Amino acid sequence: MPMKIENGPFWKRVEENLQNDFMRGAVAGMQDRGYVRRLGVIEELGHWEEWRSLAEQIRKHTLENLDYYLMQLSENVAKRGGHVFFAQTAEEANDYIRRIALEKQAKKIVKSKSMVTEEINLNPVLEAIGCDVVETDLGEYILQIDDHDPPSHIVGPALHKNKEQIRDVFHRKLGYNKSSDPVELARHARETLRRDYLTADIGITGCNFAIAESGSITLVTNEGNADLVTSLPKTQITVMGMERIVPTFKEMEVLVSMLTRSAVGQKLTSYITVLTGPREQGDADGPEEFHLVIVDNGRSSILGTEFQPVLQCIRCAACVNVCPVYRHIGGHSYGSIYSGPIGAVLSPLLGGYDDYKELPYASSLCAACTEVCPVKIPLHELLIKHRQIIVEREGKAPVAEKLAMKAFRLGTASPSLYRFGTKLAPSAFAPFAEDGRITKGPGPLKAWTESRVFPAPNNERFRDWFRNRQKGGNPS
Amino acid sequence: MKVSLFVTCLIDLFYTNVGKATVELLERLGCEIDFPEAQTCCGQPAYNSGYIKDAKEAMKQMMRAFADADYVVTPSGSCAAMLKEYPRIFRGDPEWEEEAKRLAAKTYELTQFLVNVLRVEDVGASLPGRATYHTSCHMTRLLGEKEAPLRLLEHVKGLELVPLPNAHQCCGFGGTFSVKMGPISEQMVDEKIEHIEEVKADYLIGADCGCLMNIGGRIGRVGKPIRVMHIAEVLNHRN
Numbered sequence: 001m002p003m004k005i006e007n008g009p010f011w012k013r014v015e016e017n018l019q020n021d022f023m024r025g026a027v028a029g030m031q032d033r034g035y036v037r038r039l040g041v042i043e044e045l046g047h048w049e050e051w052r053s054l055a056e057q058i059r060k061h062t063l064e065n066l067d068y069y070l071m072q073l074s075e076n077v078a079k080r081g082g083h084v085f086f087a088q089t090a091e092e093a094n095d096y097i098r099r100i101a102l103e104k105q106a107k108k109i110v111k112s113k114s115m116v117t118e119e120i121n122l123n124p125v126l127e128a129i130g131c132d133v134v135e136t137d138l139g140e141y142i143l144q145i146d147d148h149d150p151p152s153h154i155v156g157p158a159l160h161k162n163k164e165q166i167r168d169v170f171h172r173k174l175g176y177n178k179s180s181d182p183v184e185l186a187r188h189a190r191e192t193l194r195r196d197y198l199t200a201d202i203g204i205t206g207c208n209f210a211i212a213e214s215g216s217i218t219l220v221t222n223e224g225n226a227d228l229v230t231s232l233p234k235t236q237i238t239v240m241g242m243e244r245i246v247p248t249f250k251e252m253e254v255l256v257s258m259l260t261r262s263a264v265g266q267k268l269t270s271y272i273t274v275l276t277g278p279r280e281q282g283d284a285d286g287p288e289e290f291h292l293v294i295v296d297n298g299r300s301s302i303l304g305t306e307f308q309p310v311l312q313c314i315r316c317a318a319c320v321n322v323c324p325v326y327r328h329i330g331g332h333s334y335g336s337i338y339s340g341p342i343g344a345v346l347s348p349l350l351g352g353y354d355d356y357k358e359l360p361y362a363s364s365l366c367a368a369c370t371e372v373c374p375v376k377i378p379l380h381e382l383l384i385k386h387r388q389i390i391v392e393r394e395g396k397a398p399v400a401e402k403l404a405m406k407a408f409r410l411g412t413a414s415p416s417l418y419r420f421g422t423k424l425a426p427s428a429f430a431p432f433a434e435d436g437r438i439t440k441g442p443g444p445l446k447a448w449t450e451s452r453v454f455p456a457p458n459n460e461r462f463r464d465w466f467r468n469r470q471k472g473g474n475p476s
Numbered sequence: 477m478k479v480s481l482f483v484t485c486l487i488d489l490f491y492t493n494v495g496k497a498t499v500e501l502l503e504r505l506g507c508e509i510d511f512p513e514a515q516t517c518c519g520q521p522a523y524n525s526g527y528i529k530d531a532k533e534a535m536k537q538m539m540r541a542f543a544d545a546d547y548v549v550t551p552s553g554s555c556a557a558m559l560k561e562y563p564r565i566f567r568g569d570p571e572w573e574e575e576a577k578r579l580a581a582k583t584y585e586l587t588q589f590l591v592n593v594l595r596v597e598d599v600g601a602s603l604p605g606r607a608t609y610h611t612s613c614h615m616t617r618l619l620g621e622k623e624a625p626l627r628l629l630e631h632v633k634g635l636e637l638v639p640l641p642n643a644h645q646c647c648g649f650g651g652t653f654s655v656k657m658g659p660i661s662e663q664m665v666d667e668k669i670e671h672i673e674e675v676k677a678d679y680l681i682g683a684d685c686g687c688l689m690n691i692g693g694r695i696g697r698v699g700k701p702i703r704v705m706h707i708a709e710v711l712n713h714r715n
Binding site: 014016018032035142288322324325327328329360361362363364365366367369370371384385386387388389390391392401405406408411413414415418419422425437439444445447448450451452453454455456457458460461462463465466467 | 479483485487488489490491492495496499503510513514515516517519521522523524525526527528529530533534536537541555613614617618642644645646648649650651652653655656657658659660661663664665667689693694696697
């Protein structure tokens with residue numbers, strides 16, 4: 001699955017998803033339950049705003065010294081006998097991983113959840129050389145066997161599917177004949193996946209946080225699948241975005257605790273695993289060979305720009321879980337594996353404005369995202385930055401909007417023109433008004449009046465009333 | 477106490493009654509109202525659409541208009557929040573940075589001003605009926621004001637205030653969003669109205685005319701027996 005989801009232009013995606021009652025119900029339910037759960041765990045922790053400031057400080061410090069920490073990380077991985085590869089592009093990362101798979105003559109590869117491997121579109125590269133690639137995160141597994149249905153949520157990729165749909169997929173693809181009871185479905189997936197773990201030649205993981213001081217990687221799951229992926233196959237490859245790094249265990253502890261609370265409203269997830277290099281003498285399990293692939297793929301060109309705060313992201317999806325736009329249109333409408341507010345900021349940066357020019361506008365700027373972000377990314381402000389670039393640099397703003405803004409500038413920068421313009425407004429709107437309301441508006445008002453009435457401008461502006469009153473005209 | 481009123485473009489043009497109520501209310505509480513005629517718009521429509529240069533011209537005009545004011549009071553959480561952003565927007569601009577800081581420091585949203593500066597919670601208003609309050613996003617999240625409107629509404633005689641379910645959720649206005657992303661905005665406002673109906677409110681009260689224009693506009697189109705009122709109108713209401 002590449003970053004871009006091929007499912008048509010923005011409005012077609014939105015219209016389709018607005019019709020999808022099941023998806024919308026599932027998303028709303030997830031958001032409403034998650035809202036309460038998250039508030040519960042942050043209240044229990046206490047001093048949430050101070051924790052956010054600390055987490056922000058950690059992320060900012062790390063990004064400002066990223067070269068230093070990447071060097072330290074790679075030295076420490078190498079010291080423990082691991083291999084580090086810096087991939088500037090998706091192709092370089094995929095080539096490196098393909099070379100390892102060829103070298104190991106790998107037939108089967110098991111993977112734990114990783115957004116960055118989706119971003120670089122790794123699986124087809126490995127499948128092309130004959131590898132059987134198995135996603136082991138339950139959500140990702142369901143999507144993979146359902147002919148690579150794209151993920152609709154960063155943390156809960158199969159959120160848009162209900163248990164009956166999942167049963168049907170299992171029936172079609174795995175010969176499953178039991179009920180749609182989630183426990184039974186999960187048991188079936190577990191049994192199938194267990195055989196895959198035992199026979200896999202390579203395990204591939206993502207990385208929640210790499211720890212520079214020790215060369216370790218941290219994986220956070222509720223399913224324990226990452227532990228099997230990293231302990232059974234002989235070769236482990238961990239793929240990380242180049243910004244997913246913390247200086248020491250101390251900072252890792254803070255960020256993991258922010259991550260699990262923000263992502264799923266849990267104090268801790270069931271499994272938080274820290275792995276350091278390949279198996280050493282006396283270790284009971286673990287891979288014989290360990291590779292860390294550090295992926296740039298456009299990230300370094302975000303560094304040093306006004307969009308740098310987006311690299312603070314720890315992929316918790318708290319912003320997705322409170323977004324009222326995501327609530328109604330769901331993840332697939334974004335056309336990117338990164339959906340919701342973080343997707344609307346990140347996708348145009350990694351994938352360009354041509355494919356994602358609508359996303360910065362798919363927000364009412366309500367700032368719910370900015371409010372919940374555990375590392376204080378000013379998401380709604382970054383959306384405005386995107387709009388500014390689309391208007392000023394890309395020149396992609398609609399003509400009507402440009403004209404309206406020109407009028408705005410003229411009217412608001414000069415008090416006399418403002419007075420003149422607002423004085424004219426009632427007569428300009430008069431042909432459309434009825435009983436002080438406009439039910440069918442001209443120009444951009446049309447989109448408004450399709451679903452709402454618009455108030456007609458008053459013949460007497462507030463300023464007229466006030467002036468008359470000062471003169472002792474009308475008392476009220 | 478002299479109060480300079482920033483009435484906002486929406487109220488100047490469309491919601492004159494809200495402006496009148498604001499003036500009457502503040503006067504009743506002993507304020508002397510000054511209305512600088514040179515005021516225009518806080519700049520938000522252009523700023524939020526990415527037309528930063530155009531927005532800045534409006535903002536400069538606002539700084540000029542209110543240069544001599546002691547207190548700038550506005551019946552809009554969203555516009556107040558925009559004014560409070562000026563120092564960030566003009567950071568490093570030798571000509572305007574200090575003026576931006578001065579304006580931001582003396583700007584108050586109406587209910588903030590009543591509760592935190594005038595130190596009054598009971599303004600002597602009365603309005604019989606059942607009401608729910610829409611906490612606007614910019615008022616609560618950007619301005620950070622969550623308490624003042626509720627303190628004031630709790631003291632309105634005869635008014636039964638019921639909490640709005642999912643109050644934290646945006647009503648779908650978002651300025652140009654409501655037009656650019658009309659079909660999505662419509663779903664958002666419909667959900668808001670469902671929640672208002674759920675608590676059987678006679679009145680929907682808010683502190684931002686943008687949200688009220690959106691919610692009221694949809695209520696007007698689908699025909700629901702809910703009256704939409706700005707908090708200034710409620711606080712100025714006496715039987």
